Amino acid sequence: MNAAAPIAFYFDFSSPYAYIASEWIEALAARRGRTVRWHAMLLGASFQVTDIKSPVAYPLKREYVMHDFERSARFAGVPLKMPEPFPIATQNAARVFWSLNDVEGPVRAACWARHCLRAYFARGVNLSDALALKGLATEFGLDPTQAEGIWTNPEWKARLKAANDSAIACGVFGVPFFIIDGEAFWGNDRRAQIERLLESGPF
Amino acid sequence: MNAAAPIAFYFDFSSPYAYIASEWIEALAARRGRTVRWHAMLLGASFQVTDIKSPVAYPLKREYVMHDFERSARFAGVPLKMPEPFPIATQNAARVFWSLNDVEGPVRAACWARHCLRAYFARGVNLSDALALKGLATEFGLDPTQAEGIWTNPEWKARLKAANDSAIACGVFGVPFFIIDGEAFWGNDRRAQIERLLESGPF
Structure with a gap:
């Protein structure tokens, strides 16, 4: 098998959909001989530039997604209990991520990301609290x-x-966001399309 | 089999994702002994109330969805060639829909909806042009x-x-939007979840 390029996976530590995707992307990639390169980011920084708002900023949409977060997690078989407070500031966890990435390598950084995402979304540990972090x-x-x-x-x-x-600069306006061989996919709900792309190429 | 409630399916004649969903929802429902009740609407009316904007209103998101519309159609096996102009005003097609619905019944109205959606998205017929309509x-x-x-x-x-x-009033802030036994689903990409609900109930 030729060495295929890693999958770029953009996430924010405060995104439930990114958390769900973080639980399936590694196995899905590995089944097709791919690795995953994780990119921690602050979605708020992208929102500031693009003028896009979080779905929870709109009351009607908020009501829907607060239900859909947990339902989509159950559908994916991922443990998720919406934490309080939500959403939270995640720059501290993200800075540790990039330090680990640059000093100890991307695999160690990805482990930290999974550790923190699970802590927040499955155990309710508040990542924005310095003591908890x-x-x-x-x-x-x-x-x-x-x-x-x-x-x-x-x-x-x-x-x-x-x-x-x-x-x-790579066009990321929401998370989870994936870039695979130049194709961009936004959303936990693009899983089946990503699987098709990895299986048989662009469609 | 008990007579199960119809699936409520909300769409706008100018939404590519609603068009894609319109091509699979009837067969998916029928496989589980369900019918579909179509609801034509103007998404712009919901946007005015909710302050939500179309994805094509944001340059970065627009670039993504313009590609994703056609890619998601190919993934679903639905013919779609993004029409020009897009988006368009669709109140005329929607008024004919409701007239047919009230006078000749919902099945005839749904047929008109499919006729117009396919004309716009597969043949490029401009539904906002009176002569074309x-x-x-x-x-x-x-x-x-x-x-x-x-x-x-x-x-x-x-x-x-x-x-x-x-x-x-039913909470519809985007299309396609489905309400099934009290559960709301937003997006063409909720197809697998809808299938699971119809197969084995709420999850």
């Missing part, structure tokens, strides 16, 4: 004080900003 | 002058407005 860092085998040192460090703040800018 | 009426076996008399008649204008108000 330090607790997750400890669980993950990081020194909690060093972890805090990462998310307060201008270098990693700048790294996350660059990652946001790069995502926007 | 009269041509479609003739193909459908209607007298074209009588058809025009319907869409200029205050009674059918009011009927469409009532249908829009009713859709908004």
